[in-house]
Structure formats: C-alpha cells, structure tokens
Amino acid sequence: MSDDDKQRPGSRPSTRLVHTGRGHLGGDTSPVNPPITRTSTVLYRNTSVRTTIAARKAAGERVWNYGTAGSAVSFALEDAITEIEGGARTMLFGSGLAAVAHPLLAILKPGDHVLFAETIYQPARTLATDYLTPRGIDCEFYTGGHAEVATRIRPQTRMVYLDNPGSIVFDIQDMPALAAVCKGRGRDILITVDNTWGAPGLYRPLTLGADISIVAVTKYIAGHSDLLMGSVTANTRCADLLYRAAGILGQVVSPDDAYTALRGLRTANARLKMQAANARTVIDWLQAEPEVERILYPALETDPGYALWKRDFHGANSLFSLAFKPSVTAADANRFVDALRMFGIGASWGGYESLALTYPPERLKGWHGGALVRLHVGLEDPADVIADLELGFRALRS
Numbered sequence: 444m445s446d447d448d449k450q451r452p453g454s455r456p457s458t459r460l461v462h463t464g465r466g467h468l469g470g471d472t473s474p475v476n477p478p479i480t481r482t483s484t485v486l487y488r489n490t491s492v493r494t495t496i497a498a499r500k501a502a503g504e505r506v507w508n509y510g511t512a513g514s515a516v517s518f519a520l521e522d523a524i525t526e527i528e529g530g531a532r533t534m535l536f537g538s539g540l541a542a543v544a545h546p547l548l549a550i551l552k553p554g555d556h557v558l559f560a561e562t563i564y565q566p567a568r569t570l571a572t573d574y575l576t577p578r579g580i581d582c583e584f585y586t587g588g589h590a591e592v593a594t595r596i597r598p599q600t601r602m603v604y605l606d607n608p609g610s611i612v613f614d615i616q617d618m619p620a621l622a623a624v625c626k627g628r629g630r631d632i633l634i635t636v637d638n639t640w641g642a643p644g645l646y647r648p649l650t651l652g653a654d655i656s657i658v659a660v661t662k663y664i665a666g667h668s669d670l671l672m673g674s675v676t677a678n679t680r681c682a683d684l685l686y687r688a689a690g691i692l693g694q695v696v697s698p699d700d701a702y703t704a705l706r707g708l709r710t711a712n713a714r715l716k717m718q719a720a721n722a723r724t725v726i727d728w729l730q731a732e733p734e735v736e737r738i739l740y741p742a743l744e745t746d747p748g749y750a751l752w753k754r755d756f757h758g759a760n761s762l763f764s765l766a767f768k769p770s771v772t773a774a775d776a777n778r779f780v781d782a783l784r785m786f787g788i789g790a791s792w793g794g795y796e797s798l799a800l801t802y803p804p805e806r807l808k809g810w811h812g813g814a815l816v817r818l819h820v821g822l823e824d825p826a827d828v829i830a831d832l833e834l835g836f837r838a839l840r841s
C-alpha cells in the first residue's frame with residue numbers, strides 16, 4: 444500500500460488483510476466468505492454467451508468458463524494476494540514448488556542465460572541444474588548481491604532469480620539496487636523473487652523493482668500445516684504472459700484448498716506478530732548459550748542484513764537458523780535436535796507449531812560456518828519452547 448492509501452480509513456495493511464478478496468456477492472444478504480463451488484463443467488445460458496465468454500478469455504481476461512479456470516474462491520484468493528504483493532495479477536499452483544517452476548518454464552527459452560542467487564531454495568536449484576540446464580538454458584549461480592550480478596550480465600541474460608532473504612542462511616539482497624543494475628540493460632531482464640519468508644505483507648518486492656514474486660502459500664498464509672499451494676504475482680511487464688502459460692499448462696487449485704488458504708490469510712497477521720515475538724524471546728535466550736556462535740535472522744540488530752531488512756521489510760516472522768560454534772559437530776547438532784520433545788522434526792514451516800531441522804553444513808550453499816539448525820517457532824508459550832531447547836543443550840553437554 445502506498446503512503447496515500449495509508450491515510451484512507453480501512454486501508455491500513457492489517458485491515459486490508461481482513462477485507463481484501465471478499466468481493467461483492469450481490470443480493471440483500473450474503474455470506475462473510477466466498478462460497479466453495481466444486482465443478483468441472485461450467486454451464487452457459489446459451490451459445491451466444493459462450494461465444495462472448497470465449498472471446499473475453501482469448502483476450503486474456505479471467506473468466507469462469509471451465510473448472511481449470513478456477514472458481515469464485517480461488518479468484519478471491521488471487522485478488523487478495525495481488526493486493527498484498529502490489530502486483531497486476533496472481534496465479535495459483537498446487538504447491539509452492541510448482542509456483543517456483545512456473546516463471547522459469549513460462550519465460551525461458553533455449554539459449555537464455557539466468558543468474559540464480561546461490562542461496563535459493565534447494566529444490567529450485569535442482570530445477571535449474573537437472574531440468575533447465577539439459578534443455579539448453581544456461582544457469583549460472585552468483586554469490587553476494589547486485590554488484591556481483593552487474594559483472595555477470597550478458598546479452599543473453601533473461602532473468603535474475605533469488606530468495607530474499609536467502610534460504611536457511613537468511614542473507615538479504617538490496618532489491619532497488621538489483622533493479623537498477625538490471626533495468627539499465629538493453630534487453631529486458633526480469634527479476635524473480637521467492638518471497639515466501641516475507642509473505643504475507645512483510646516484504647513487497649514488486650514495489651521495490653522486482654517483476655515476479657513467488658509465495659509458498661503452504662507456509663504462513665495457510666498457516667496450519669494442512670495444505671500445499673503456491674502463488675505467482677507479476678507486474679504488468681509479464682503478468683499476461685505468465686497467466687496465459689498457466690492456462691496452457693492446466694494449472695489450477697481446488698476450491699477447498701483455496702478456501703482454507705483464504706481462511707488462513709485472515710488470521711495471518713495475528714499469528715505472525717505473536718510468532719515473531721515468541722521467536723525474539725527464544726533468540727534472546729539462545730544468544731546467551733555458550734555453544735551458540737550466532738543466530739541467522741535479518742531482524743536481529745547484529746545481523747549483516749539488518750540495515751536492508753530495516754529499510755525494506757515491514758516486519759519479521761519466526762523462522763531463523765542457529766549456527767553453533769566450531770566445537771559442535773554436525774553429529775552433535777543432530778543429537779541436539781533428537782533431544783527435543785516438543786519441536787517436530789520436519790521440513791516446511793509457517794504453521795502454528797515449532798519445528799527443527801539440521802542441514803549438513805558442507806552441502807549448504809552460501810554457508811561457510813559450522814553445524815546449523817533451522818528453527819521455526821510456533822504459537823506455544825515461549826517458556827516451553829526454551830525449556831525444550833534446554834534439553835538439546837543438555838544433550839550437547841552430556
């Protein structure tokens with residue numbers, strides 16, 4: 444939301460999260476939430492209506508002509524995410540990973556060159572190395588930020604792709620500076636950002652110069668570890684191209700999942716605020732433990748990404764990594780996690796529950812330190828979270 448919008452009643456971000464995508468259902472009475480409509484076939488009143496709808500569809504308009512087009516509730520979710528991200532158009536996918544894949548599959552052609560940040564989500568890296576590369580797309584990985592990108596851009600460069608912050612190590616890149624580097628070139632270079640950490644509303648990369656923002660709706664938007672979904676929001680430079688490609692490829696989500704995700708979105712701000720506060724309490728405690736080298740979390744004043752986070756983000760979530768001192772081995776880190784009773788051991792995050800996961804440090808891109816544990820702090824009482832982590836430290840010391 445722009446500063447102007449902020450002045451208008453009802454337009455503050457947390458208020459919009461409650462009211463966006465509610466639409467107008469018409470009639471004298473209506474439900475609070477858009478209805479779930481389960482259908483494959485959509486029936487037309489007559490053939491002339493069908494002709495008109497087909498023409499609108501061909502012109503790129505979002506119309507309800509068949510189940511694969513979505514439905515009222517998925518349209519509502521798309522509109523809500525479009526508003527939160529500040530884009531022109533949003534498409535929904537059956538998982539965050541399918542959303543990650545979409546801009547790469549829809550835009551890139553053989554001979555194109557792509558610059559991927561070193562700290563992207565690991566399955567996105569596998570997509571680059573095991574799927575795009577064998578199909579003639581030149582995938583190059585860069586360390587650092589925009590200054591490094593500037594030295595590596597070529598005439599064939601079509602896209603820069605990054606997670607901001609980076610996956611697991613949470614390094615932050617300067618989006619306006621990156622946009623300045625890319626926009627100054629003859630050829631259109633699109634900036635694609637995986638904005639899962641910053642969603643909903645903590646980070647709005649499209650307002651800072653990015654062209655495409657990907658969100659794993661699975662995480663804080665759904666918020667309850669009970670569904671998989673991804674979104675791609677784009678600005679006017681590429682929204683229509685991405686929308687048409689999603690239609691060509693038959694990408695659609697179920698109305699039940701769209702409903703559940705939209706329901707999660709309504710309370711996302713409350714959960715995020717509480718989980719971020721719980722995470723901060725836990726981090727303050729962790730930092731005093733002798734085995735802890737540092738906490739990787741851009742909202743921490745001592746983090747290398749803090750200044751950019753402070754400038755460009757509107758808040759933080761409850762996902763961070765704990766880096767141990769060199770005396771703690773990767774096997775010790777596994778013992779630490781195995782000693783936890785309340786934390787679940789599992790991938791994904793953004794649900795209401797606390798999770799822990801270790802990563803082999805030598806296989807972790809962009810990380811040159813020792814053993815590391817990624818923690819997601821849930822809605823439990825932070826005193827219980829800390830008591831559980833104490834069990835981990837006790838295991839290290841025994």
Ligand SMILES: *Cc1c(COP(=O)(O)O)cnc(C)c1O
Nearest residue numbers: 538539540564639659661671672
């Ligand atoms: C979880 C995640 C994804 C993938 O989402 P899924 O719905 O689990 O496929 C993509 N990017 C990031 C940064 C994620 O954390």
